[in-house]
Amino acid sequence: MNGFRLDMDLDFSFTDESGAVTRGSARAGGSEIRVAVDALESFSAGGIPSLEEIRPLAKTFADRGLTVVVDGPDGHIVSLGAVASPASQRLITRSPHIKLGKLGALAPLLKRGRGPARRFSLLPPQTPLPLMPTVRRSIVRRITTTHHTRGSGRPRLIFVQDSASWNGQVPREFTLSSEIVRIGSDASSDVQLAGLEGLHAEIVHNADDEYVLVPHGKVAGSVGSTGESVLRTGARIQMGQWCLAYFREEFADHGRPFGGRSGGELAYQAPQFDPRTGTTERDGSRGIS
Structure with a gap:
């Protein structure tokens, strides 16, 4: 069902296991909900849902005509729901309802080595935006020949x-x-x-x-x-x-x-x-x- 309207003005904060405090806000005045946080370290340590978990949620938002925009300290991170996702990003997210933000804003979430509990990656590891092929250009391949018997092929x-x-x-x-x-x-x-x-x-x-x-x-x-x-x-x-x-x-x-x-x-x-x-x-x- 479409036509949802939300009115929201919420401030929140939470403390992770290391004692770091993350503060944020959620604002809405119609069909768009904008969530902003002042730090991403707590998320990259292990609390971010996987793409498999995000896709059905994003589709639910889209079915209801809603958009959830998430911003971090370095800018826009991701939008879910009723969004116009570029074809290049759909190759990564496999969803038309997920639109990735700025690479600089995503970078803190892509860093490795922040603990074994980390489950998140909106992008394949170390793949920049826009999507670029990972190609080894110096591979030397041995050229082979036909395996058919001598004199075959009706010359x-x-x-x-x-x-x-x-x-x-x-x-x-x-x-x-x-x-x-x-x-x-x-x-x-x-x-x-x-x-x-x-x-x-x-x-x-x-x-x-x-x-x-x-x-x-x-x-x-x-x-x-x-x-x-x-x-x-x-x-x-x-x-x-x-x-x-x-x-x-x-x-x-x-x-x-x-x-x-x-x-x-x-x-x-x-x-x-x-x-x-x-x-x-x-x-x-x-x-x-």
Whole structure:
């Protein structure tokens, strides 16, 4: 039921176990009750209710349209009931009916070491206002890699056809099931393609479970034109009139840096050093427009 009106003009004092005297007042002239105390030491020694106890009380005040404002010697501490609590504070109090006051006024209640009976914290220990994340910025995490078995993820080459020449058929695929796959025009090639050199390129499955393109003829596309290139999902290999794309299921693609992947990451990846091999691996998507 809403519409409560209170009229109050009360002065009070109490003495704690150490003999310290705390004085205060309670004033009301409508729906707001303002409580003020001249010291907080007695409270921080062990008499403050927990947030779990305050939440239902604050909701009761709000249901009745009442607001209780508590002030300390350093300013406003907390308001309960019909208040406009900021979203950032709700993350702390887990209640829309509790509005925290000034950090300076709250500080005496947050101090530690005032006795084993202390049960109170309106804030998580040592968390300032406004709410700030507690982040360790210097953590060095060890990069891991996939745990799937060697050669898994169905590594394969897919013959790419552009929109002008595509006939609507599923592109041809060649599964990389051998440790070395030879590509060229020779009859002995595993992938025989007319118009290429006899041995135009090789794809080698190395000891790190990576598939590496070793060019012998002219190679373009998203791989390096010279030297070996570690293949990543989505990499394109252009040899003469032939364009092939490399694919391996993501769960088994070691990726960069040897635990992620380059294909589909929507951003250029800077060269990264792989301590397993002592080599610097470049972005597998380089050259893709």
